[in-house]
Amino acid sequence: MQIYNRHQIAEVVKLDCAALEAVEAGFAALGRAEVEMPPILSMNIAESNGEVDVKTAHIHGWPRFAIKISPGFFDNPSLGLPSLNGLMLLFSAKTGLVDAVLFDEGYLTDIRTALAGAIAAKHLSRTNSQRVAVIGAGVQAELQVAALRLVRDIREVHVYSRDPSKAQAYATRMQDQYALNVKVHDNAASACAQADIVVTTTPAREPVLNWSDLPKGVHVTAMGSDNPHKNELHPTILASADVLVVDRISQSRALGELHHAPALQREVLELGSLISNQQSVRNSDQQITVCDLTGTGVQDTAIANYAARLLEDA
Amino acid sequence: MQIYNRHQIAEVVKLDCAALEAVEAGFAALGRAEVEMPPILSMNIAESNGEVDVKTAHIHGWPRFAIKISPGFFDNPSLGLPSLNGLMLLFSAKTGLVDAVLFDEGYLTDIRTALAGAIAAKHLSRTNSQRVAVIGAGVQAELQVAALRLVRDIREVHVYSRDPSKAQAYATRMQDQYALNVKVHDNAASACAQADIVVTTTPAREPVLNWSDLPKGVHVTAMGSDNPHKNELHPTILASADVLVVDRISQSRALGELHHAPALQREVLELGSLISNQQSVRNSDQQITVCDLTGTGVQDTAIANYAARLLEDA
Numbered sequence: 001m002q003i004y005n006r007h008q009i010a011e012v013v014k015l016d017c018a019a020l021e022a023v024e025a026g027f028a029a030l031g032r033a034e035v036e037m038p039p040i041l042s043m044n045i046a047e048s049n050g051e052v053d054v055k056t057a058h059i060h061g062w063p064r065f066a067i068k069i070s071p072g073f074f075d076n077p078s079l080g081l082p083s084l085n086g087l088m089l090l091f092s093a094k095t096g097l098v099d100a101v102l103f104d105e106g107y108l109t110d111i112r113t114a115l116a117g118a119i120a121a122k123h124l125s126r127t128n129s130q131r132v133a134v135i136g137a138g139v140q141a142e143l144q145v146a147a148l149r150l151v152r153d154i155r156e157v158h159v160y161s162r163d164p165s166k167a168q169a170y171a172t173r174m175q176d177q178y179a180l181n182v183k184v185h186d187n188a189a190s191a192c193a194q195a196d197i198v199v200t201t202t203p204a205r206e207p208v209l210n211w212s213d214l215p216k217g218v219h220v221t222a223m224g225s226d227n228p229h230k231n232e233l234h235p236t237i238l239a240s241a242d243v244l245v246v247d248r249i250s251q252s253r254a255l256g257e258l259h260h261a262p263a264l265q266r267e268v269l270e271l272g273s274l275i276s277n278q279q280s281v282r283n284s285d286q287q288i289t290v291c292d293l294t295g296t297g298v299q300d301t302a303i304a305n306y307a308a309r310l311l312e313d314a
Numbered sequence: 315m316q317i318y319n320r321h322q323i324a325e326v327v328k329l330d331c332a333a334l335e336a337v338e339a340g341f342a343a344l345g346r347a348e349v350e351m352p353p354i355l356s357m358n359i360a361e362s363n364g365e366v367d368v369k370t371a372h373i374h375g376w377p378r379f380a381i382k383i384s385p386g387f388f389d390n391p392s393l394g395l396p397s398l399n400g401l402m403l404l405f406s407a408k409t410g411l412v413d414a415v416l417f418d419e420g421y422l423t424d425i426r427t428a429l430a431g432a433i434a435a436k437h438l439s440r441t442n443s444q445r446v447a448v449i450g451a452g453v454q455a456e457l458q459v460a461a462l463r464l465v466r467d468i469r470e471v472h473v474y475s476r477d478p479s480k481a482q483a484y485a486t487r488m489q490d491q492y493a494l495n496v497k498v499h500d501n502a503a504s505a506c507a508q509a510d511i512v513v514t515t516t517p518a519r520e521p522v523l524n525w526s527d528l529p530k531g532v533h534v535t536a537m538g539s540d541n542p543h544k545n546e547l548h549p550t551i552l553a554s555a556d557v558l559v560v561d562r563i564s565q566s567r568a569l570g571e572l573h574h575a576p577a578l579q580r581e582v583l584e585l586g587s588l589i590s591n592q593q594s595v596r597n598s599d600q601q602i603t604v605c606d607l608t609g610t611g612v613q614d615t616a617i618a619n620y621a622a623r624l625l626e627d628a
Contacts, residue, residue, distance in 0.1 A: 003317075036357050036358060036359065036360075037357075038355055038356060038357045039355070040355075041352055041353070041354075041355035041368055041370065042352060043350050043351075043352045043370055043371075043372060043379075044350060045350065045372050045379065045407050045410075046350075047374060047375070047407070048407060048408050048409070048410075050407070050408075050409075050410050052370070052379075052381070052405065052410065054355055054368050054370070054381065056355065056357055056366070056368070057357075058357060058359050060361060061361070065357075065359065065366075067366070067368065067383055069381055069403065069405075071405060071410025071411075072410065073408070073409050073410040076409055076410070079409065081409055081411070085410050085411060086410075087403075087412065089383065089401075091366065091383075091385060093359050093361070093362060093364070094362050094364075094387070095362070095364075095385075095387050095390055095393065095395055095399075096359075096362075096364050096366060096385025096386065096387040096390070096399050096400075097385075097395070097399060098401065098417070101415070103412070
């Protein structure tokens, strides 16, 4: 059994095309119904403003499956600790023995989450998309844009955050790290006005985007909502979008954007089916496409297998 | 963060009264509704005849919670490996950081499962119980009897197993290890005829005990069933017992004995409530009491906290 720390993992797993292919292969297997993926185990530790989620999936025929444990303790910053944390365990799918423990402290979750956004944009956004609007200014606001550059020629970034100082810090960071020019906006509608792709990356409990904020032809990825209280998109967006995709219908209904639109009656596609069927669902530059990502165990098993292969070869 | 292996853990955690008190405290907290305990996460890996369960619980106010991962891969013996395996991770309930990893390979599960049987017998069996009948001849057939000796003055053991050679090996083992004289029976009814306590420890998919097998005054603990396909007790036993107790009603309904008696209409008590209310439910030597144990996350958090304290002091 091998044990790896965050530093070792981050040395080999990067936000690059190889990692994107690994995660995309996981989604494709899900689309082909070749994945066991039980519902997420979730527990609150109210006395510490904490929660812990456990996700897993097994892709038929793959040598290993991951179990990921993600604690989120939201008073940690007052103790000088990050809120999010966690690790992935890789088990042999033949014997159930532990093969590797990846003490990634949430690094691989950040990566696979950003890559899912890029995969959604690869299959849904206009191929000539260059302008991104980001709502939120945290880690995913950065990584989602970085990942989008793997699939689209991103030239402009527009950001809106409730906290203007965070938006400004984000702009500086993106300039320094990626030489990307970021324009800070004082509302979401303004940030989205010229965008080809919009990504929402917030823990919002009320919609941060309305249908009227969206220009024709845009693709929207909502990656913030991962529990029943969170909600980034006004239900009208789900109802009115030309194409509506989610990572997993059952999860989106339980803890994603679909949870806030229980009466919605329309076609909802799963990202994995799109990939496995090589289905091109955008058929005009005017269509508005929307993808809700809640985060799935199959992404964890895909990125953990990928990471372990690289670590073993390192 | 500390990492401990099975050998280190087995050096300090024994089947003794201190361990029993630790697990009993977990059940009592459950009885007082002071425990978060989400449903078990369960996944099948059909291609390898495998499965994996994840259990967790947090006891309000306790410094750490455990997440236990239990793989069962039932073709492993043909590879020279044990079927059951696993580990427990202990997290700080204040920060969510990993405090300790207990690579116990299922050892702590064996211990806390045996202790739950002893706790059930402590609260339900006649105090003068001396004769135990065991159905099944595996690890729990041994440990359940060993644990019962912590709460009752066990003098006689009767065993029945479908495989007579296993029953004979069991008798030899119990004689060698515990100086207990074991009588081997060729059917369950004969094994139970003189018993004060009956323990079923099988993976049976059809009842191994009928109501007519049970003498007056007996206490029965059924600890084998932990998935919807397993079933040890004929539903008549559940319906006719004077007192019916389970570790967790929701779990017993989903994957224990209650699952096979969906029409049952009667009072069902939880073991934790019995303990926390100091409720004496047996009020005659003639009553037949039954307890179904499916195995709960609170036992895991209780034994893992206990183990970690001993390991840190060792």
